[in-house]
Amino acid sequence: MNGIVEFADRVQGRLDRLDLSPDDLARLARLPAGFIHGMLDGNLPPPRGKRLITLAEVLSTSVSYLVGLDPDAPVPDEYLEEDQGSLGLLAGDEEALLRAYRRLDMSSRAALLQIVLKMTPEPDHDEKKPRQVKAR
Structure with a gap:
């Protein structure tokens, strides 16, 4: 099993134990229902940062348990860091591509990077930028 499926299984187990539906979890955690369903279906990676902490709180468990660590072990910083997309630094299409x-x-x-670089060549730094005329 991969980490995404195991995470989804742990969340589903907590939902079952608490007699909550995925929609209940979305409402209580104030997260989009599509996000919860995508996560439970294994189509989205486990959340990080505030979303992960909120899920643990709503599911009455620890972040350590949700990410598959020993409940007494400290949670590594990487799980508590915010995703760039959740901070609004990326547009939706950029987040989906990433x-x-x-x-x-x-x-x-590597192959995808080569394709993208061929589609979007770097501008030549020696090119002169067009001169802007100041309005009088």
Whole structure:
């Protein structure tokens, strides 16, 4: 089993134990229902930062348990750091591309990078920028 499926199984187990539906979890955690369903279906990676902490609180469990660590072990910082997308630093399409990219193996990532670089060449730094005329 991979980490995404195991995480989803732990969340579903807590939902079952608390007799909550995924929609109840979305409402109580103030998260989009689509996010909860995508996470439980294994289509989205486990959340990080505030979303992860909120899920643990609503599910009456620890962050350590949800991410598959010993409940007495401290949670590594990487789980508590916010995703850039959740901070609003990326547009929705950029966030979707980044998530898809992260699911690729290394050779697919390298191939995709080559394609993107060919589609969007770097501007030549020696090119003169057009002179802007000041309005009088």
